[in-house]
Amino acid sequence: MSLFLKCIKGIPVERPPVWFMRQAGRYLPEYKNTRRKAGSFLNLCYNSDLATEVTLQPIEKFGFDAAILFADILLILDGLGVNVQFVEGQGPLLDPIKSKADIQKIKNIEKIHLKLSPVYDTVKKLKSELPAEIPLIGFAGAPWTLATYLINGKGQQGSVTAKKFLVENNEEFEEIINLLTEATIEYLIMQIKAGADVIKIFDSWAGALNADMVRRYSLDPINRIVSRVKSLYPDIPFIVFPRSVNTTYSDFCEIKQFDVLAVDQFLDRKWIAEKLQPKKIIQGNLDPLFLTQRGDILLKELKNVTKDFKNYPYVFNLGHGITPDAKVENVSLVVDYIKGLKF
C-alpha cells in the first residue's frame, strides 16, 4: 500500500506524506501552457486528455505523494443545468437559484452524469497513467459551499447572500442543501467507480456560518454524504475540509465516518495538536503565504509546523490552496524537506 494510503488509514509510516491543495495551478508555467492550449478553464476541466496532463504535471515535477483530480467543485452545478462560467479576473459566474421555481429546474440529479462524464474519463485515464504508489484523490464541494455560489450567482459576497437566504427562506434553503447532498453522493460514487482511491470534501466557506449553522449545514450534510458513500465503499478514505470553522473543528472529530480532518492556517497548531490530533488524522496547515517568501523563512516555518504535529499521524499540506505567486523552487524545497523527515 502507498505511503499516503497507509498514513490516512492509520498504519504507521516513516514520514508524513505530502501534497498540496491546488497543486496543479497557475504558479506552474507548464499549467499555464496547457491552460492556454485549452482556451478556457472549463474546456480544460472537460477535456480529459488535458485535465490528465495538468494533474500529472506537479507529480512528475515535484514528486508529491498523492495526485488530485483536475476539475472544479462548481462543475456539478453546471451538470445540474446551472450555466457556470469562469470569467478572467472575476472568478465564477452562474445563474442564481433562489425561488421554488428555480429549484424545480435543477431537480433532475441523474442529469449530472451527461455533463460530468469527461470528469469520470479523466479519473480512468489518470488511474492508467499514475504509478501504483501515487493514489488519486477525487473530490467534491460540500453542499453549503456549493450553495453559496448557487444562491449568489458569483463568488464575491456569496456566503453573506447565502447565509441571509438560509435565515429568511429556510425551507427553500434546506431543499437546496438536500438536493446538493444527493447530487454529490451520485457524483462521488461515479468518481470511485472510475477509480478514485480517496475522496476529499471541500467546505471552503464553512467559516461564514455560526457554530449552530456549521453543525447543521456543514457537518450534517457532509456526514450524510460520507456515510452513504461509505456504506457502498467502506474502504475509500475521506478527507474533510471545513475551512475556518474555529473551535467547531472539535465537533468534526466526533464523526467516526471520515478519516482525515484538513485544517486551515488560522487555527492554533498547539490547540490542534492537543485537542484534535488525538482523535483524527490531521492534514494541513502551512500558510500558503510562506511559499512566496525566501527559502530560509519558509524553512523555519516548515520546521515549526512539522515539530508541532510530530506526535501523531499527519499529512503535510497547506492551510488553503497554493496561490499563483508561489515560487516553484519553494514547492521543491517543501517536498524535499518532508521526504527527508523521520517521524
Ligand code: CP3
Ligand atoms: O490541483 C487541485 O487542487 C485540483 C483542482 C481544483 C481546482 N479547484 C482547480 C482550479 C480543485 C480541487 C478546486 C476546488 C475549488 N474550486 C474550491 C475549493 C477549494 C478552495 O480553494 O477553497 C473552490 C472554492 C473552487 C471554486 C473556484 N474555482 C473559484 C472561486 C475559482 C476562481 C478563483 C481562482 O482561484 O481563480 C476557481 C478556478 C480554478 N479552479 C483555478 C484552478 C486551477 C484557476 C483557474 C484558471 O486556471 O484560470
